[in-house]
Amino acid sequence: MATAPPVRRLPSTPLAAVLLVLTLLSIALATAFGAETIPVGDVWHTVAGRLTG
Known part of the structure; x- marks a missing residue:
């Protein structure tokens, strides 16, 4: 085959x-509307906790 088949698999989106x-x-919303609007620190700690298990 001269050409590789097109990749049509959808990339898996892990949690x-x-x-x-x-x-x-x-973070983008907090930067746009002010840090007081969204507790980015709490969100980040929650995400980091879930990533690290």
């Missing part, structure tokens, strides 16, 4: 990746 995205969104 860790989802939590990381949510954390980044929370």
Whole structure:
């Protein structure tokens, strides 16, 4: 075969990746609307705790 078949598998989205995205969104919102709006520290500690088990 001259060409490789196109990769059509959907990338798996583990829970860790989802939590990381949510954390980044929370930080972005907190930066946009003020740190008092969203407890980024609490969110980060929750995500870090889940990632580390």
